[in-house]
Amino acid sequence: MxxxxxxxxxxxxxxxxxxxxxxxxxxxxxxxxxxxxxxNPITNETRIDIPRVLQRLTEGAQATRTVQNILDRAQLIAKEEN
Incomplete structure (x- = not known):
């Protein structure tokens, strides 16, 4: 997997x-x-290639609990900026 x-x-x-x-x-x-x-958990800096992450998830990749939490926080930030 x-x-x-x-x-x-x-x-x-x-x-x-x-x-x-x-x-x-x-x-x-x-x-x-x-x-x-x-x-980076110390500065709370996050950079994510969102299109590639979404592509991998649709292909069947499973995110660990920690990565899922990071992705959820990134999605919320993106929604607030728009």
Missing amino acids: VKLRLKRYGRKKLPSYRIIVIDSRNKRDGKAIEELGFY
């Missing part, structure tokens, strides 16, 4: 994450199929 999940990088105690598409059997920091965005 293909999943949308977070891949950790950054210094010790200063994490940053990439939102990636990966096979669910691979390791957390394994080779990704595709990178779709970025999330």
Whole structure:
């Protein structure tokens, strides 16, 4: 099964994450199929390639709970700006 999940990088105690598409059997920091965005929990900065995320979700990819929460927050922000 293909999943949308977070891949950790950054210094010790200063994490940053990439939102990636990966096979669910691979390791957390394994080779990704595709990178779709970025999330920094310290500054709360998020960048997401929304068309590619939507395409992957329609193709059957499952988002983890954390990634789903990030996507929900991004959708709300986009609605408020319009």
